[in-house]
Amino acid sequence: MFGLIKRWKALEAKGIMGINRRNADYVLKYNKRHLYPIVDDKIITKERAILAGIHVPELYGIISTEKEIEKFDEIIAGRSDFVIKPAQGAGGDGILVIADRFEGRYKTVSGKIVTQEDIEHQLSSILTGLYSLGGHRDRALIEYRVTPDPIFKSISYEGVPDIRIIVLMGYPVMAMLRLPTRQSNGKANLHQGAIGVGVDLATGLTLRGTWLNNKISKHPDTTNAVDGVQLPNWDGFMKLAAGCYELCGLGYIGVDMVLDQEKGPLILELNARPGLNIQIANDCGLTHRAHAVEARIAEFAKNDVTESVEDRVRFSQQLFGHVKPAEI
Numbered sequence: 001m002f003g004l005i006k007r008w009k010a011l012e013a014k015g016i017m018g019i020n021r022r023n024a025d026y027v028l029k030y031n032k033r034h035l036y037p038i039v040d041d042k043i044i045t046k047e048r049a050i051l052a053g054i055h056v057p058e059l060y061g062i063i064s065t066e067k068e069i070e071k072f073d074e075i076i077a078g079r080s081d082f083v084i085k086p087a088q089g090a091g092g093d094g095i096l097v098i099a100d101r102f103e104g105r106y107k108t109v110s111g112k113i114v115t116q117e118d119i120e121h122q123l124s125s126i127l128t129g130l131y132s133l134g135g136h137r138d139r140a141l142i143e144y145r146v147t148p149d150p151i152f153k154s155i156s157y158e159g160v161p162d163i164r165i166i167v168l169m170g171y172p173v174m175a176m177l178r179l180p181t182r183q184s185n186g187k188a189n190l191h192q193g194a195i196g197v198g199v200d201l202a203t204g205l206t207l208r209g210t211w212l213n214n215k216i217s218k219h220p221d222t223t224n225a226v227d228g229v230q231l232p233n234w235d236g237f238m239k240l241a242a243g244c245y246e247l248c249g250l251g252y253i254g255v256d257m258v259l260d261q262e263k264g265p266l267i268l269e270l271n272a273r274p275g276l277n278i279q280i281a282n283d284c285g286l287t288h289r290a291h292a293v294e295a296r297i298a299e300f301a302k303n304d305v306t307e308s309v310e311d312r313v314r315f316s317q318q319l320f321g322h323v324k325p326a327e328i
C-alpha cells in the first residue's frame with residue numbers, strides 16, 4: 001500500500017491526471033453530450049469513418065433482434081474467421097474472436113472450442129444489453145478479423161495488439177501500444193490482463209511497459225523486451241488519430257488503431273472516456289501536455305484560425321517526444 005502511495009506521489013510531480021480532473025476539465029468540457037453516440041456505438045463510428053474515407057475492419061453484418069440470430073450463417077457466409085462484438089461494449093467484454101472452424105465448431109484465438117449454440121447464446125446476451133454501457137438493449141456486429149502485422153510476433157501473445165493515442169482537440173498528446181497476453185484472451189484491453197507500453201510520440205519507438213499495475217520491460221509470455229521496438233508507419237498513425245477529431249467532433253478522445261497484415265492501419269474504435277493508465281505506461285502525466293495544447297489553441301483562437309492535421313501532429317511531435325528532434 002505504502003509503495004503505491006509513494007509511486008502516486010512521484011507521478012503527481014510529473015503532472016499525472018486523476019479521474020476527477022479528467023472528467024471535469026476534459027471529458028465534460030470538450031465532449032458534447034449529443035456527440036457521444038458517434039463513439040459509444042461502434043456501428044455508428046464505423047459508418048462515420050467510412051464516410052470520411054478512414055479505413056476500418058469490414059462489417060460483415062449486424063444482428064439487432066432475437067429473430068435475426070438465424071441470419072448468422074448467412075452473415076459469415078462460410079468464412080472461418082470473424083469477430084463478434086457488442087456495438088456498445090467496452091473494456092473488451094463480450095467480444096468473441098473466432099480464428100478458425102473445427103469439425104462443425106469454431107475455435108477462438110486462444111484455442112477454445114465454441115459451438116454454434118455458444119455463439120447464438122453470446123449473440124442473445126449482447127442483444128439483452130449484458131455488455132452495453134448502462135445495460136441498455138444493444139446490437140451485435142460481426143466483422144473482419146484483423147491479422148496483426150508480423151512486427152508484433154515477438155512481443156505479443158495471440159490476439160491483436162492495438163495502438164491507443166489520446167487526442168485533445170485534434171492534437172495527439174500521448175500514445176501506448178497494448179499487447180495481449182496469455183491472460184487477456186486475445187484482447188488488448190488492460191483490465192483483461194494486456195500490457196500497456198508507452199510510445200514516443202516523435203519517433204514511434206516503444207518505451208517500457210506496465211502490466212497489472214507493475215512496471216515491466218519484458219513480455220511475460222514471450223520474455224522478449226517490449227521497449228525499443230520501432231512501430232512502422234508512425235506518422236501515419238499520428239495523422240489518423242489526429243484526424244479523428246474532425247470525424248467525431250469530440251475534443252477529448254482515445255483513438256484505438258490496429259495494424260493489419262494486409263489492410264494496413266485501421267481504426268478499431270474511439271473512446272470518449274479514455275483510461276488514465278497510459279500515464280503509467282509512459283511514466284509521464286497528461287496534465288502538462290494537455291495544458292500546452294490548450295495554450296496553443298488559445299493562441300490560434302485569438303486570430304480565429306485552426307491548424308491542419310499535419311501541423312497539429314508536427315506540434316505534438318516536437319513538444320511531446322521523449323527523444324527531442326535534435327537528438328534523432
Ligand SMILES: Nc1ncnc2c1ncn2[C@@H]1O[C@H](COP(=O)(O)OP(=O)(O)O)[C@@H](O)[C@H]1O
Pocket residue numbers: 057083085089090091092093095097143144145146147159160161162180186187188189256268269
Ligand atoms: N476485428 C478484430 N479483429 C481482431 N481482434 C479484435 C477485433 N476487434 C477487437 N479485437 C480485439 O479486442 C480488443 C477490444 O476491441 P474494441 O473494439 O476496442 O472494443 P472495446 O470497446 O471492448 O475495447 C482489441 O483491442 C483487439 O485486441
Ligand SMILES: [Mg+2]
Pocket residue numbers: 091092189256269
Ligand atoms: Mg478498445
